[in-house]
Amino acid sequence: MSAIDTWRTMIQAEHAQSDAMRPAPPPDDHWRPYARQFSADPRRSDDAMLNRLLEEVSPDHTVIDVGAGGGRLALPIALHCRHVTAVEPSPAMGEVLSTGAEDHKIDNISLVHSEWQNARVDPADQTLCVHVLYTIQDIGGFVKKLEAHARVQVMVVMYGAAPQSQNYPLWEKVHGTPRLPLPSVPEFREVLKELGIDAREEALPAQPARGFDSLEQALDQLSQRLYLGGDGPQRDMLARMLPQELEETDGVFRIRGAAPLQPWLIRWAGSASG
DSSP, X not given: XXXXXXXXXXXXXXXXXXXXXOSSOOOSOTTTTTGXXXXXXXXXXXXXXXXXXXXXXXXXXXXXXXXXXXXXXXXXXXXXXXXXXXXXXXXXXXXXXXXXXXXXXXXXEEEEOSOGGGOOOOOEEEEEEESOGGGOSOHHHHHHHHHHTEEEEEEEEEESSOGGGGGHHHHXXXXXXXXXXXXXXXXXXXXXXXXXXXXXXXXXXXXXXXXXXXXXXXXXXXXXXXXXXXXXXHHHXXXXXXXXXXXXXXXXXXXXXXXXXXXXXXXXXXXXXX
16 A cells, blocks of 8 residues: 555545544534634744744745644744735634734735645745644645645654544544544654655654643543533543543643653655746
8 A cells, every 4th residue: 555545545544533522523623612722822932843943944934834823933034034924714713813813013914714635725935734734635635735835844843642642542442442543653654755856854852741721621631632522421521531531740630650741853855846
């Protein structure tokens, strides 16, 4: 099986497992309950990943941020370059990004409400895609479009394991079956090799396991991530488990033994002309 076929098969298997466990069909905009969590001060200076990306951006550059979310990266990058085109399909995320741009008086950014595969945008000096690829089934077409729209460089950031991998042990305990993983950096390396792309890799500072402010918040958020619905015996089981499964440090509750997430910056030359 080719690397591209393996990538697609992993996503389809994970999605089928998710659909089998969902108590209800997914909402039209999955991100609406979480969108405000994806905003941040665009003038912050303590974000190691952002600071590293800014080293690659020149004041005269244009940038396309694919899957820009609430603008956590698009807005600060816009402060350091000529223009950012933010491509984002989620209406809720787009609202957060637009509000952030208005609040911080950032006017050199334009929002395109679209999936990347369908987006009609002009090429830019750089294309950026951060923590988006894990669920992209047409990975070959997606990556080729990133490259075709970059005059200088493509930048991709991915974790060494899928973002929800820290929840996999809880999934198995609640559902009684191992969680099927989404593809991440190891599979992406093989895809790039198959596409003939010579990319440079760089490990970014590891990020600690995501935490929760309280046991109640942990129960609510983990119930959603594990597809347990609002009530029922499995949610009750999770509620009984959490005091043992979580550990508290400085007022933050994290899954016991969860490894930090390791992000990687993967870069290669663009092919757009002009």
